[in-house]
Amino acid sequence: MTARAPKFSITPESRPVLPRYVTLKHDRMRERWLLLAPERILIPDDIAVEVLKLCDGRATVQDLVVTLAARYSAPESTIMQDVTHMLQGLADKGFLVETKEVAS
Numbered sequence: 001m002t003a004r005a006p007k008f009s010i011t012p013e014s015r016p017v018l019p020r021y022v023t024l025k026h027d028r029m030r031e032r033w034l035l036l037a038p039e040r041i042l043i044p045d046d047i048a049v050e051v052l053k054l055c056d057g058r059a060t061v062q063d064l065v066v067t068l069a070a071r072y073s074a075p076e077s078t079i080m081q082d083v084t085h086m087l088q089g090l091a092d093k094g095f096l097v098e099t100k101e102v103a104s
Contacts, residue, residue, distance in 0.1 A: 008091055008097070008098045009088070010061060010084050010087045010088045010091060011061065011084075012060060012061050012062040012065075012080065012084075013060055013061070013062065014060065014061050014087075014098050015057055015058065015059065015060055015061075015098060015099040015100075016055045016057070016061065016087055016091065016096045016097070016098060016099075017055055017056060017057030017096065017097060017098070017099050018035075018052070018055060018095070018096060018097075019094075019095075019096070019097045021037055021038055022035060022036065022037045022094075022095050022096075023035075023036045023037075024036075024044075024049070024052050024053070033049045035052070035090075035095055037094065037095060042090075042093075042095065048086060050068070050071075051064060051068070051083055051086060051087070054067060054068075055087075055096065057099035058099070061080075061083060061084065061087065062080075064083060065079045065080045065083055068083065
């Protein structure tokens with residue numbers, strides 16, 4: 001069995017966004033966030049939810065890292081490594097796409 005190639009590679013310049021068929025939704029009944037896609041559900045942890053909320057297709061990964069570093073008083077290099085790894089995993093599974101052009 002061969003591994004699937006990633007849909008795109010996450011870089012600091014990437015502008016990740018949830019595709020139209022994926023929704024980040026809060027389940028009030030179970031008090032948790034869900035990442036919903038056709039025939040798939042992912043339960044992201046609290047940190048992943050904070051990152052996903054910032055993935056609007058306008059902000060670059062570098063922008064996300066700067067925001068998170070300020071919010072959590074953490075080193076940008078550590079956040080960059082963790083965020084890149086998390087976003088790449090989601091992109092590889094089809095939960096994220098990359099915006100090529102920024103809408104004005």
